[in-house]
Amino acid sequence: MLNHIGTTTIKTKRLTLRRFTPQDAEAMYSNWASDARVAKFLTWLPHESIEVTKALLNDWCTHYDEKNYYNWLIEFEGQAIGNISVVKQSERDCSCDLGYCMSQKHWGKGIMTEAAKAVTDFLMGDVGMHRIVIENATENPASGCVARKCGYTLEGVRKEAFLSLDGRWLDICHNAILKNEWLKSK
Numbered sequence: 001m002l003n004h005i006g007t008t009t010i011k012t013k014r015l016t017l018r019r020f021t022p023q024d025a026e027a028m029y030s031n032w033a034s035d036a037r038v039a040k041f042l043t044w045l046p047h048e049s050i051e052v053t054k055a056l057l058n059d060w061c062t063h064y065d066e067k068n069y070y071n072w073l074i075e076f077e078g079q080a081i082g083n084i085s086v087v088k089q090s091e092r093d094c095s096c097d098l099g100y101c102m103s104q105k106h107w108g109k110g111i112m113t114e115a116a117k118a119v120t121d122f123l124m125g126d127v128g129m130h131r132i133v134i135e136n137a138t139e140n141p142a143s144g145c146v147a148r149k150c151g152y153t154l155e156g157v158r159k160e161a162f163l164s165l166d167g168r169w170l171d172i173c174h175n176a177i178l179k180n181e182w183l184k185s186k
């Protein structure tokens with residue numbers, strides 16, 4: 001049984017993971033949501049104008065009073081630089097999938113690994129998940145690298161499971177961590 005507590009602020013050594021507010025639209029748009037390179041392996045198109053970001057944030061913010069809604073803004077050195085969220089969940093199986101993206105300017109500094117570890121700790125320890133999945137396209141190894149540095153193991157590759165925005169079928173790595181594996185890593 002899951003103990004849903006909603007999107008709760010999480011602090012790590014370098015980061016604050018917090019709820020979005022409508023005032024984050026400008027930073028989100030300019031730092032990552034308008035960047036085609038960031039969206040390359042994701043399900044959404046780069047935002048064509050800040051109006052798209054504003055509308056999306058207004059929608060996201062209406063969900064924060066739902067106890068099973070988990071969607072964090074990643075703040076680094078006082079700046080909004082990315083997003084990590086639960087993109088899919090099964091109440092019945094106590095499982096969920098994580099998704100993340102962030103500003104190119106900050107890639108390669110270990111930031112998403114720090115964020116994903118903290119969110120994994122929160123979802124396992126506080127919410128009571130049994131299993132968490134992170135998927136990445138084989139063409140996007142940095143994302144799989146984040147998952148493995150957080151203790152997830154590659155379970156297999158789903159062939160041509162994702163149609164990219166540029167119309168190509170991509171193979172998808174399925175990385176997962178179980179509660180007992182997470183506990184052993186503590």
Ligand SMILES: CC(C)(COP(=O)(O)OP(=O)(O)OC[C@H]1O[C@@H](n2cnc3c(N)ncnc32)[C@H](O)[C@@H]1OP(=O)(O)O)[C@@H](O)C(=O)NCCC(=O)NCCS
Nearest residue numbers: 038100101102107108109110111112113136141142143145
């Ligand atoms: C994927 C993403 C979240 C990674 O964030 P990040 O903060 O740069 O990740 P980290 O620095 O914590 O770790 C990245 C790791 O990938 C490794 N890496 C980077 N490019 C790589 C490549 N081409 N092949 C193999 N490993 C690679 C880095 O060396 C690093 O590992 P290390 O610390 O052991 O050296 C970021 O690149 C991003 O936002 N991409 C666009 C959105 C996206 O693709 N999201 C994931 C969808 S599945």
